[in-house]
Amino acid sequence: MSRTNPIIRFLQVLALLVCVVLLLRWSANNDKPASEWHVSKWLAPNPTNRVKLPPDCDPYAELGHLFTADKLHDSRYIIYNDHTLPGVHDAPGEDWVVPSLTSAIHEHKYVELDFLRNRTVLMIGDSIDRNLVTHFGRRGLAGTHGYHKLFEPPDHARIATPKLESHKIGMAHLPELNFTVYNWFLMGLAVQQEVPFFHPREDLPQEFEHKLETSYLPLLRAHLIPKPDLIIFNTGFWDLEYLARTRLAAFNLPDVQPREKEAPTGRNIINLGDGNPLSLTELAYHRLRLRRFIKLLIDSLKLIYGGAHQQNSNYLDRPIPLMYRSMQLGNATLTNAFAAERIHQLEESNRLVLKEFDIQVIEWGKMTIGLDSQLDDPSIHYGIGSVQYIFGDMMLFYLKRLISGTKDEWVGCDWIRNRRLRYRI
Template structure:
């Protein structure tokens, strides 16, 4: 389970140990393994807000807290490494929040363009590239968002015209050690715009149609291939899966779930690992805007711990293809 502590720094992924049922000792007439024992009643248990130390020894490493606390000797594997997140405002917020917690230096290229966080203690670089989903032509982008958003809109054009020049300016044109991509909420918006623009408003289907998801899978497939073409087929690549949104008008929850299923299908086909940050936050619904964005808090520490956990796997020889990848 995710243990949400009183303070955000206490947030941890904690396994359930294989242990006996809690017993009450010295109970007359008990029938437990010791003869004088029985199972504890809930009312008899002492509730503690902290997880027992022997359980924490088996928990996921608190990488972000170590970095915040300056325990750099535990984090030498991060030194000189670079990570690129290709996604949306969720990735931008996560990178920005990690940068705040670690007192790193975050340089924004513009809210809907991207930015770079540098953690000087370890010469660690985390870049976020902002994409407008799977929009397939510049004309479609112009008609859909061109009045409000920065151009170009198509991902391949943004790579060559925006991201690579920006990375060059920052002196970061090297192959990253880990890339995490995502594309969900902007796709939801683009599909909705297209349905109305193409006069498909009479469709009564719950959520998206199978044909719309076929288009989406095709675009996700092409995007993954283009990333690998740019950095090589051996690039450690992950797909960040969905988080639930708070509202559910017009099948909003169902549509995001369908898009997520589409992405997972392509990821499995192309051997792209899953970064399941959002799914681990279900039930923790403190948002910035009442819909989907998480503020600085426990979600930041889940993200940071997962980010560095998978980076550690990515740079450890023979580990990227190892077992235990299922969620």
């Protein structure tokens, strides 16, 4: 038998040693107790030690609850943490308190907030979104030169504006950083033709295609509103009412409450006449309309901002990031079109379409659970409080993550990525 070349034998021994070292390192890391991943390990006092944000890290998607403070700007989302303290195996670790970027605005920490400079967020939805923008402008920007007002295009632009003041474009603006949040109001997505029984005080036609083309998209084409850095949209409550009224009108059922008989504010709606679950046909129809809306919005944005290279690209390639705001359950009665079962049905149906387009959900709806005491308008509108306040924090977090190339918004995300739960018998 011929002897092995000494060089080959040396390389074999070296390879064996490398394998042993790697195996030992893996074993040591894999056997770390839970206390090694305690939150305090990652909270470096020096902010320059922040780590990159993992792509799957979303503090607002973690399990926790919304802390409702006596002072609005002390409201925070708290993440539960059962990791034990180092050396104290029976004591739970400290829960995470997600930092508030809205509070940073209130405290004039503009260096920390420089990512907001010359940025624009656009929200498309109903009165819930309108109120969120109003609340952010009046309370989130409190203590600054910020404000909320209605946006009116110049007369020479000849762009149609909604007739109802509550349906006009709102804007929250922070002059210190030239940061603006706009809201565009839509009567849901379900309407496909003029339906006077639905909302006679609203301009006709009511379908979203007409509203976008006559009142909203021209503002972007004429650069009267800056190119948004993020678009957040929602649809739900108007669709639920439209589907309920359509069903009642189609079958000539009683208890249809025409809106022309309501008070001018529209706040006398207690029972829309049909709280029965949505049918599979109604849900499928609404998904078709939601797909139509998303495609129309993306196609329009590509024509305005995308350039020739994006004209024929797919719907996952879009010039502006899109996100969806989840719905809240509210506290409507079981006979109301806004009954919780119907809301849940529509929300789950919407999420199927969102998955197709790879659109992330801002889980604001879960923040509202158990906080019906903050409702100030029969069943779905929230007043001043932590429910509306926390949305500002969520919006700013996702905007910062989109803008920040290093994605280093929150040091706690490294803990979320690396946590390992170990239970000792």
